[in-house]
C-alpha cells in the first residue's frame with residue numbers, strides 16, 4: 098500500500114510540480130511518451146494524462162498512464178464522467194490500481210456536444226463529487242451499491258477548482274463538497290493574476306488541502322485572447338498579452354510563455370503547495386520554467 | 394397526467410429541518426388522483442406535521458398547480474399567511490413545485506416524487522419541465538430543476554463550464570441552471586442546501602412502470618384480478 102510520490106511530497110509540505118500530456122487521436126503515442134520522458138521525468142513529480150479532453154475522442158488515459166509508468170514517470174489518471182457509467186468508472190478505477198496507478202483526478206467533463214462527437218451519448222451518471230465519493234467507497238472495500246470488494250485499492254484523489262470564477266462562492270461550496278467526498282488535492286484552472294490567486298488561496302486556507310496552481314502556457318497573443326473570450330474563469334491580463342506581443346520570435350519559441358509562467362510561480366510558490374503545468378504539447382519548455390521559477 | 398407518489402415522511406421532515414412554520418400548497422389536478430395532493434391529503438399531512446411539532450401557517454389547494462397564472466393569483470390572496478411561514482411544502486408533481494418557487498421568493502420543498510410515465514406526456518403549459526426522475530430534488534435546488542435544466546443533468550452543483558456571464562457551456566444563449574439555483578438559494582437565504590451531498594441519481598427509478606412496456610394484446614390476455622395498469626399510481 099505504498100503512497101504515490103505526489104502524495105508523499107505534498108503531504109510533507111514540499112512544493113510539487115505536475116505536468117500534463119494529451120494523448121493523440123490514433124495510436125502513435127511514442128512521440129508524446131518520448132517527450133514526457135525527456136522533459137517531464139526529471140522536472141515533474143507526476144504527469145496528468147487527459148481523458149478525451151475537450152470531448153475529443155483520443156487514445157485513452159488509462160493506457161497512457163501505464164505507458165508513463167513503464168518509462169519511469171508517475172501518472173495522474175484523469176477521469177471524466179461523460180463517457181462511462183458508474184459501473185465502468187468503478188471498474189476502470191480498480192483496473193488503474195491494478196496497473197499501478199495511484200493518483201486519480203475526478204472531473205465532471207465537458208459536454209459531448211462541444212467536441213468532435215456531438216452525436217454521442219453523454220452519460221454523467223456520476224459527477225465530480227459523486228465520483229470522488231465512489232473512489233472513497235472503493236477504498237473502504239465497498240462498491241457504489243454496497244457490495245464487498247475482494248482486494249481493496251488506495252488512491253490519491255484529486256479534483257479541480259477555478260480560482261477566478263465570478264462569483265467565487267459556488268466554486269468554494271463545491272470545493273468543500275469535493276473535500277468531504279474525499280478530494281485530497283486540487284489542481285486549479287489556469288490563473289495568471291497573482292493578486293487574484295492570493296485572494297483565492299486566502300479563502301481556501303480554511304480547507305487545509307494542498308492546492309496546485311494551474312498554468313496554461315501562453316503560446317501566442319491569439320491564444321490568450323481566445324481563452325479570454327471562450328474559456329470559463331480564465332482571464333489573461335492585458336499586460337501579459339502586451340508581453341507576448343513584444344518579441345514575436347521569443348513568443349514563438351516558448352521563451353515568453355515560460356518566462357511569464359516562471360514569474361508567476363516565483364511569487365505563487367509561497368502561497369500554495371505546487372504547480373500544475375498544462376503545456377499543450379510544449380513539454381520542452383518545462384525545464385526552463387522550473388529553472389526560471391527556481392523550483393529545483 | 395403526471396404520476397406522483399408521496400415522499401417518505403422522514404425525507405419531508407429532513408427537508409423541513411429548520412423550517413418550523415410551514416405553508417402547504419396542494420394540487421387538485423393529477424396529484425389529487427394520485428393521492429399526493431387535494432384537500433384530504435393536504436389536511437392529513439398538516440395533521441401529521443403538527444404532531445411533529447410544526448406550525449401550519451395555512452393551506453391552499455389549487456385546481457391545476459401547473460397553471461402559473463392560476464397559482465399566482467390564488468397564492469397572492471393568502472400572502473399574509475404565506476409570509477409568516479419559513480417554507481412552503483408543495484403537494485404535487487415537480488412542475489407544481491417549480492411553479493410555486495417561481496411565484497414566491499421563499500424556500501419551497503416537494504412532498505412528492507414524480508414518477509416516470511415511460512413516454513406518456515404530462516401537462517406542461519408553462520416553462521417548467523419535470524423529468525419524472527422519481528426522486529424529486531427540488532427541495533435542495535430552490536425549486537429549479539437541474540434534471541431538465543442542466544445540459545448534463547448534474548445534481549451536485551455547476552460544472553466547470555459555466556461561462557463568465559453565467560450561461561451554460563453548451564447553450565450559450567441561456568443561463569446555467571446551477572448558476573440560477575445558486576442565485577435563487579442566495580435570495581431565499583438557504584445556500585446551506587447547496588452543501589448537501591446529492592446521491593447519484595437512481596436510474597432504476599426512471600424505468601417506466603412495467604404496464605407501459607407491455608402491448609395491448611398482453612393487456613387483453615391478462616388475468617383481470619391483477620390490475621397492473623394502475624401500478625405506479627397507488
Ligand code: SF4
Pocket residue numbers: 208542543544545546547550551552553554555556560561562563568569570571572
Ligand atoms: S454550465 Fe450549468 S447548465 Fe450547463 S452543463 Fe454546466 S452546470 Fe449544467
